[in-house]
Amino acid sequence: MKGLVKTKRGAGNIELREVEEPRPGRNEVLIEVKAAGICGTDLHIKQDHSFYTPPVVLGHEYSGVVIETGSDVSEVQVGDRVVSPATAYCGQCYQCKTGHMNRCTAKNKRILGVSLANGGFAKFLTAPEYIIHQVPEDVPMDEAALAEPTACVVHGVVEMSPITVGDVVVIQGPGPMGLLSVQVAKAMGAGKVVVTGMSSDQWRMDIAMKTGADLTIDIQKDSDPVQTVKDETDGLGADVVIEASGAGPARRQALDFVKVAGHVALLGVQGKPTELNLDLMIEKELTMTGTWGTLPSSWATTLRLMGSGKLNLEPLITHRLSLDEWEKGFELMEQQRAIKVLFTRFE
Ligand SMILES: [Zn+2]
Ligand SMILES: [Zn+2]
Structure with missing residues (x-):
């Protein structure tokens, strides 16, 4: 499959290239990406202005359908429409244990599309089951890809x-x-x-x-x-x-x-x-x-809110592109000519 990869440190160094299709680990699900949005963080990574571990497939704002589950996955099923936060928090550090998973201090934690784990700018990605959330029935997958930024706002505005x-x-x-x-x-x-x-x-x-x-x-x-x-x-x-x-x-x-x-x-x-x-x-x-990022509760609230029909996210999706148009997508975001650019076609 093709993945949009930050290949190494330094400004630029982003390439659409052939990457191996991922396999789910025992506690992971394999997800076929339906939509993935470009975020400010992706632009910062492109410019080498924020933390990441190259080489890494970018993209942490995604929605997708589960197509395979690892042997120890118990709740999530094949066919589920899902989203997830980027960070696989550890659950064991002081911050996690006191409810601040958004500030998990574990060394080497995986952050989808950023650090030690590939993201959603590709046809498939894997994610651990415990960070997965289900997309309500009536929410289109394009809009579901906005769950991550919406959850950030829900944390900052509803919870704080x-x-x-x-x-x-x-x-x-x-x-x-x-x-x-x-x-x-x-x-x-x-x-x-x-x-x-x-x-x-x-x-x-x-x-x-x-x-x-x-x-x-x-x-x-x-x-x-x-x-x-x-x-x-x-x-x-x-x-x-x-x-x-x-x-x-x-x-x-x-x-x-x-x-x-x-x-x-x-x-x-x-x-x-x-x-x-x-x-x-x-x-x-x-x-x-x-406020910083999201908590698991922010996602639960976000998805209930999306499912209630009270959000009108479609007007915020200003562009839908195929992944091979990634340069155009990044340019639109960099020049602030877009609200949300989604990649909706992958190969
Ligand atoms: Zn983001
Ligand atoms: Zn932690």
């Missing part, structure tokens, strides 16, 4: 933020995480969702409006975005701000958007320190959460 019925929620940055946050916040009962972005984000803001946002603010055109948010909230400010851009100025603005005793949820990583006026946290009695 206090959004409740009627809240005004400001979401900064209409990228994939921001747009998913719009829908998740709405599903949680947010009364008004306001999305902020740059002028170049206009087409993404349009998607936000189509998928549940009530208002968008172009922070470059609006002379006083903080006042605009106040105008929308009887002068109070937002109950919850979700920072999904990872940009320093947005992080600073989050503390201005949020109301007294409000909450700021950080989803975006900037990769360098941000100067913030933390006196505002004290004066406004704010709470702030950071």
